Amino acid sequence: xxxxxxxxxxxxxxxxxxxxxxxxxxxxxxxxxxxxxxxxxxxxxxxxxxxxxxxxxxxxxxxxxxxxxxxxxxxxxxxxxxxxxxxxxxxxxxxxxxxxxxxxxxxxxxxxxxxxxxxxxxxxxxxxxxxxxxxxxxxxxxxxxxxxxxxxxxxxxxxxxxxxxxxxxxxxxxxxxxxxxxxxxxxxxxxxxxxxxxxxxxxxxxxxxxxxxxxxxxxxxxxxxxxxxxxxxxxxxxxxxxxxxxxxxxxxxxxxxxxxxxxxxxxxxxxxxxxxxxxxxxxxxxxxxxxxxxxxxxxxxxxxxxxxxxxxxxxxxxxxxxxxxxxxx
Amino acid sequence: xxxxxxxxxxxxxxxxxxxxxxxxxxxxxxxxxxxxxxxxxxxxxxxxxxxxxxxxxxxxxxxxxxxxxxxxxxxxxxxxxxxxxxxxxxxxxxxxxxxxxxxxxxxxxxxxxxxxxxxxxxxxxxxxxxxxxxxxxxxxxxxxxxxxxxxxxxxxxxxxxxxxxxxxxxxxxxxxxxxxxxxxxxxxxxxxxxxxxxxxxxxxxxxxxxxxxxxxxxxxxxxxxxxxxxxxxxxxxxxxxxxxxxxxxxxxxxxxxxxxxxxxxxxxxxxxxxxxxxxxxxxxxxxxxxxxxxxxxxxxxxxxxxxxxxxxxxxxxxxxxxxxxxxxx
Numbered sequence: 289x290x291x292x293x294x295x296x297x298x299x300x301x302x303x304x305x306x307x308x309x310x311x312x313x314x315x316x317x318x319x320x321x322x323x324x325x326x327x328x329x330x331x332x333x334x335x336x337x338x339x340x341x342x343x344x345x346x347x348x349x350x351x352x353x354x355x356x357x358x359x360x361x362x363x364x365x366x367x368x369x370x371x372x373x374x375x376x377x378x379x380x381x382x383x384x385x386x387x388x389x390x391x392x393x394x395x396x397x398x399x400x401x402x403x404x405x406x407x408x409x410x411x412x413x414x415x416x417x418x419x420x421x422x423x424x425x426x427x428x429x430x431x432x433x434x435x436x437x438x439x440x441x442x443x444x445x446x447x448x449x450x451x452x453x454x455x456x457x458x459x460x461x462x463x464x465x466x467x468x469x470x471x472x473x474x475x476x477x478x479x480x481x482x483x484x485x486x487x488x489x490x491x492x493x494x495x496x497x498x499x500x501x502x503x504x505x506x507x508x509x510x511x512x513x514x515x516x517x518x519x520x521x522x523x524x525x526x527x528x529x530x531x532x533x534x535x536x537x538x539x540x541x542x543x544x545x546x547x548x549x550x551x552x553x554x555x556x557x558x559x560x561x562x563x564x565x566x567x568x569x570x571x572x573x574x575x576x577x578x579x580x581x582x583x584x585x586x587x588x589x590x591x592x593x594x595x596x597x598x599x600x601x602x603x604x605x606x607x608x609x610x611x612x613x614x615x616x617x
Numbered sequence: 618x619x620x621x622x623x624x625x626x627x628x629x630x631x632x633x634x635x636x637x638x639x640x641x642x643x644x645x646x647x648x649x650x651x652x653x654x655x656x657x658x659x660x661x662x663x664x665x666x667x668x669x670x671x672x673x674x675x676x677x678x679x680x681x682x683x684x685x686x687x688x689x690x691x692x693x694x695x696x697x698x699x700x701x702x703x704x705x706x707x708x709x710x711x712x713x714x715x716x717x718x719x720x721x722x723x724x725x726x727x728x729x730x731x732x733x734x735x736x737x738x739x740x741x742x743x744x745x746x747x748x749x750x751x752x753x754x755x756x757x758x759x760x761x762x763x764x765x766x767x768x769x770x771x772x773x774x775x776x777x778x779x780x781x782x783x784x785x786x787x788x789x790x791x792x793x794x795x796x797x798x799x800x801x802x803x804x805x806x807x808x809x810x811x812x813x814x815x816x817x818x819x820x821x822x823x824x825x826x827x828x829x830x831x832x833x834x835x836x837x838x839x840x841x842x843x844x845x846x847x848x849x850x851x852x853x854x855x856x857x858x859x860x861x862x863x864x865x866x867x868x869x870x871x872x873x874x875x876x877x878x879x880x881x882x883x884x885x886x887x888x889x890x891x892x893x894x895x896x897x898x899x900x901x902x903x904x905x906x907x908x909x910x911x912x913x914x915x916x917x918x919x920x921x922x923x924x925x926x927x928x929x930x931x932x933x934x935x936x937x938x939x940x941x942x943x944x945x946x
Contacts, residue, residue, distance in 0.1 A: 384747050404636065406702060444919065
């Protein structure tokens with residue numbers, strides 16, 4: 289009886305050997321069978337000698353997952369490779385769906401491991417400067433499996449809430465209008481000159497970086513190998529680098545208008561806009577006669593949320609001024 | 618005259634040698650000076666022989682960036698290390714801010730390189746199953762530099778728009794209420810039994826995974842080394858694995874109620890809810906006498922957006938049924 293098989297979903301990163309993790313390489317090296325889209329198979333060609341290689345073309349991910357399970361049930365070790373991170377618009381979700389439908393459980397003889405990798409947004413960001421820095425979203429403009437209104441609501445919501453946004457699958461030969469709609473939605477909330485970077489083939493031979501602005505985004509050369517990064521209201525372009533400053537230390541309540549962070553911001557001031565300072569201020573406003581409805585409007589937050597958070601007792605401890613939050617960096 | 622110095626911002630991934638990229642290791646190996654938070658310095662101890670090591674404690678990122686620039690100006694190669702990816706709540710943004718303030722430009726003798734790595738959300742996701750899969754956001758609950766209302770609006774927006782959400786810096790000794798507020802906001806839009814995973818120290822010695830639900834999220838043991846992953850409306854927990862299915866292939870217009878994707882969904886049906894199918898349907902509804910206001914309400918999209926997209930001519934090409942979109946996976 290052969291040894292138990294295994295399926296390893298490997299995120300190979302942006303697609304250069306240098307940017308693969310040691311575990312990604314060892315997982316491929318250990319495998320008997322390597323399955324993946326032909327472009328990624330080529331990227332790991334040096335590791336494939338003596339192995340069974342299953343090159344999947346432009347077919348459904350489910351086919352690749354099914355092949356992997358069949359081979360693993362024969363006792364083989366299978367490496368199923370994705371560009372970037374297998375969990376981000378990659379093979380991880382579809383593979384587990386196939387496994388569950390086939391009756392697999394974690395107690396099964398066939399083991400499953402997911403090897404994390406840097407996703408396209410991380411790789412592209414590293415090339416253009418420091419566009420992410422803080423809160424960000426990833427949205428796919430591929431509407432084959434997701435209805436357009438769902439995507440549109442997501443685009444509008446994150447544009448309004450001032451996230452940095454990475455657009456995956458921004459455009460293809462057939463999907464040419466989605467990027468136009470994305471631009472339309474973003475322009476409802478963000479300045480026309482908001483920095484946008486379009487990165488093609490990050491860390492690969494045909495790597496290309498284009499810096500533009502939101503109002504010209506949809507006119508750029510964007511294809512299947514591109515990722516689009518849209519800055520938030522503070523993001524700036526300087527000396528050819530796209531940088532998003534941290535937080536809103538220079539502006540009260542996030543009314544950031546762009547530009548760099550100013551030095552000398554006192555910790556006490558920042559703290560007053562943190563949660564506990566904000567709650568104290570809310571209570572003072574209520575005590576002074578302001579209504580919940582007015583406060584909800586002023587802070588652009590739901591009324592029921594304002595009411596609920598006011599109703600919850602504070603635990604009495606106020607963060608001391610200048611205290612260092614032991615946040616890891 | 619010494620050779621030109623260099624600053625390399627290295628994302629070391631989750632914090633095990635196996636999950637570092639080859640470039641991350643070579644950048645550290647090449648460096649004369651290695652700067653970083655003491656926890657990460659320890660993780661790369663094997664690479665540090667003969668190097669000047671600057672262990673920064675719990676201080677501002679700006680100090681680390683200033684040290685790096687000073688050393689690089691002396692001609693040294695400096696590796697500035699971050700856990701995860703340097704561009705995600707890491708050193709990249711603060712470093713560029715310091716560099717610009719010091720008059721640096723990309724034409725400077727001092728070179729700058731950012732080495733991408735897998736961020737905490739990728740590493741944590743790989744351990745709990747396939748929670749990301751599709752559109753997701755990262756939000757930091759650290760309100761030291763960002764006013765609470767900005768964070769609250771972001772949480773509410775992405776909860777409503779049905780993103781999978783990763784919470785960074787979810788809780789600390791001093792910041793204990795932010796996670797409670799996050800739960801409150803999410804419960805406005807998402808079921809109480811929405812799967813949540815809390816991952817501590819992914820791929821490190823004290824790694825710990827906890828699976829819970831949204832209504833119990835804030836009661837869990839969450840600390841400085843934790844990342845919280847909140848599922849979307851389709852995410853399910855099965856056999857101890859948290860999985861988000863792709864898209865909404867099983868439900869028209871995204872009214873997903875959770876559960877697995879059904880087989881046999883016809884490409885034609887999916888296509889009808891894609892952008893072009895939706896635009897055709899919109900026009901038909903307008904021709905049948907529906908008002909823009911009604912349609913905006915029905916699709917939960919802004920009226921001005923509906924009006925603008927209807928006003929733009931379609932280019933006449935409808936995506937053929939069953940056409941394969943050459944999306945990379």
